Amino acid sequence: MLDRRTLVGALAGGLAALALQPALAQDWKTTVPEITLGAIPVENATGTTDRYAPLAAYLTKALGVPVKLRVANDYAAVIEGQRAGNIQIAFYGPASFARAVMTGVKVDPIVNQKHDNGASGYYSVLYVRADSPYRTIADLKGRNLALVDPNSTSGNQAPRFFLNKSGHDVDALFGKTVYAGSHENAVLALTQGTADAAANLWNSETDSVVTRMAAKGMLKKPDGTPLSPSDFRIVFKSAFLPEGPFAMLSSLPADLKRKIVEAFVALPTADKAAFDRLSDGKDLGLTPVTLEDYQPIIEMLKFNDAQRRKS
Known part of the structure; x- marks a missing residue:
């Protein structure tokens, strides 16, 4: 400190x-x-x-x-x-x-x-469910992506920027993109199956929206089965963001x-x-x-x- x-x-x-x-x-x-x-x-x-x-x-x-x-x-x-x-x-x-x-x-x-x-910063990541077949960005072609908000860094601007730099246009790659309204809502879209991937922020293995939601008991499958952070896989991670x-x-x-x-x-x-x-x-x-x-x-x-x- x-x-x-x-x-x-x-x-x-x-x-x-x-x-x-x-x-x-x-x-x-x-x-x-x-x-x-x-x-x-x-x-x-x-x-x-x-x-x-x-x-x-x-x-x-x-x-x-x-x-x-x-x-x-x-x-x-x-x-x-x-x-x-x-x-x-x-x-x-x-x-x-x-x-x-x-x-x-x-x-x-x-x-x-x-x-x-x-660090006084974090990363933008794209999550998929660990039990899904998606392991790379290319695997998500034509699938649905939950973004956060047009003015969200990790939930929109950073994935668009860094994916474009690596040769992927978000709107062309994904079949559908939606703005969930908050980081939690984007994760919930993924857990409920309405999205195949979700953009979000990630500070560290022990501090992310996913770990915070897990601590609050918010991560569940549509049938109510609890999920843990290990039930999510990161397929994209941006450069460091302030x-x-x-x-x-x-x-x-x-x-x-x-x-x-x-x-x-x-x-x-x-x-x-x-x-x-x-x-x-x-x-x-x-x-x-x-x-x-x-x-x-x-x-x-x-x-x-x-x-x-x-x-």
Whole structure:
């Protein structure tokens, strides 16, 4: 876990420019009496609420104003909520953050999470059932693929990008592609037999959406027979992707932005229970991030956009 002083120092450069802004005539709490924390739907609504509600409660105490959690119906809702100024702080995936930046949303990335393998990032994978005949991408020609959301990194943008680089166009390869709406729903489509493969995120052998769903008893065959992570096989794995950031509106008052940064820096030790809830206790700490860290993701989206326009 990063030392608090190290993390504060790493973020200080990006915040130094805030000191140049004119002093506000009134305390920021009079202009921002309430804050909304938005979260993309990696899990179903209940799971996402359970995961992020302790963070909202912690931020309420740390910032001194109510922080309300908003679980978005889709990734675009978080982007548009920040564009409209209705979501002051948001948790993004890297692609949804990149899309926000590319479409003019003014946001400052703060930190992302360091996982149990020591990396502040993850991979996109395509799962199939281990009892299926599919062992390679080529085996899935003409079959059905469950994606997550158009703005999901591991659930759409990364598989399209990396499969294209290896000579496979997703829409041409698969007979049908559908957006399931969340990572959990994509896995459920695979377990229920409505999809032959599912795109998803993968941190490590012990930390993925599949392992989390197994821990919650959500993995079952259509007849109700329980499934375990070993009942799934990975047939595609992307290059390393930076973990999505927590980000705040650039337009927030300077003093409030400083307090938000300080709150996230302190989170792993100030409220370990809230921090651990974000990852079921698997994350090691937080890593400072800047817009530059997501430039490769921006380039990935530009490539995918260009490919889509050609088709």
